[in-house]
Amino acid sequence: MVPPSPVRRVEVPWQRLEGWVGRFEARHPGTTWSASPDAVRASCLDGTIACWTIPFADRSEVRTLPELWVHLQQPWHLGVVLVRRGGFAVAHVVGSEVRENKVGKRHVQGKTKAGGWSQQRFARRRDNQARVAFDAAADEVERILVPHADRLDVLGLGGDRSAVTHVLSQPLLKPLAACPQRWLGGVADPRRDVLMKSIETARSVTIELTDPDPSPH
Numbered sequence: 001m002v003p004p005s006p007v008r009r010v011e012v013p014w015q016r017l018e019g020w021v022g023r024f025e026a027r028h029p030g031t032t033w034s035a036s037p038d039a040v041r042a043s044c045l046d047g048t049i050a051c052w053t054i055p056f057a058d059r060s061e062v063r064t065l066p067e068l069w070v071h072l073q074q075p076w077h078l079g080v081v082l083v084r085r086g087g088f089a090v091a092h093v094v095g096s097e098v099r100e101n102k103v104g105k106r107h108v109q110g111k112t113k114a115g116g117w118s119q120q121r122f123a124r125r126r127d128n129q130a131r132v133a134f135d136a137a138a139d140e141v142e143r144i145l146v147p148h149a150d151r152l153d154v155l156g157l158g159g160d161r162s163a164v165t166h167v168l169s170q171p172l173l174k175p176l177a178a179c180p181q182r183w184l185g186g187v188a189d190p191r192r193d194v195l196m197k198s199i200e201t202a203r204s205v206t207i208e209l210t211d212p213d214p215s216p217h
Helices: 014-027 065-072 114-146 146-149 160-169 171-176 193-200
Strands: 006-014 034-037 039-043 047-053 077-084 088-092 097-105 154-159 181-185 204-210
Touching: 006 014, 014 065, 014 204, 034 065, 077 114, 077 146, 077 160, 077 193, 088 114, 088 193, 097 114, 097 193, 114 146, 114 160, 114 171, 146 171, 154 160, 154 193, 160 171, 181 193, 193 204
Parallel strands: 077 154, 154 181
Antiparallel strands: 006 204, 034 039, 039 047, 047 204, 077 088, 088 097
8 A cells, every 4th residue: 555645844935925836837837726715725737736724814705826915915913922931032013014023031040950959949949030031021922912912813922832821821911812823833042033033934824735646557
C-alpha cells in the first residue's frame, strides 16, 4: 500500500500572495482555482493541490482571486501579544501599518543548582520577578489593545503559552476575551525584530501543498 503524499505547509504574507499564485501557475500550467465560502483551492493537471483558509471569510464574499486580493487589502485590525519570562512585545496593526507597539524586558533570574532552603528562596524570588514581568506586559496590553478590543479582527499570540495565558487572564484584559485568536508559535525572546516577524506571520495565510501521487498508474 502506497502511503498518501505528505502535506507541506508554507506561510505566505498577504501582500505577497498574488505573486506567489503567479509563480505557482507558472510552475503548474493548467491550474484551475475555486473558492468556497471560506477557502481557496488550486487543482493542477500534474496532480498537485494547494489550498488555504481565507482570513476573515465571514466579513465579505470571496468568489475569485481578484476579489481575494481586494479582501486582503482591507484595513483589518490586528493585535499581537508576545510574552516570555522576562520579556514581552505588544502591537496594534491596522492594514499594513503598525499604529503602536511596545517591547519590554524585565530581569528574571535563571535556574540554580542550590538545594534546600536556598533553592526554595530562589524559586520564590524568580516567581516574583516573573510576576512583575507579566504585570508589566498586561499593563502595556491594556494600554495599546484594550481601547480597540471591539475592533480587533484577530489577536495574534506567541511566546510561552503559560506566560501568555497568565497575562491574558488579568481582569483588566477581559475586553479582549471575545477576540478571535491565532497562535503565532513559540517565538524567541521578544525583541523588535521578533515582533515584526510575528506581525508578518499574523498577516499571512498557511498554504497546504499536496504533491502528486508518486505511485505508478
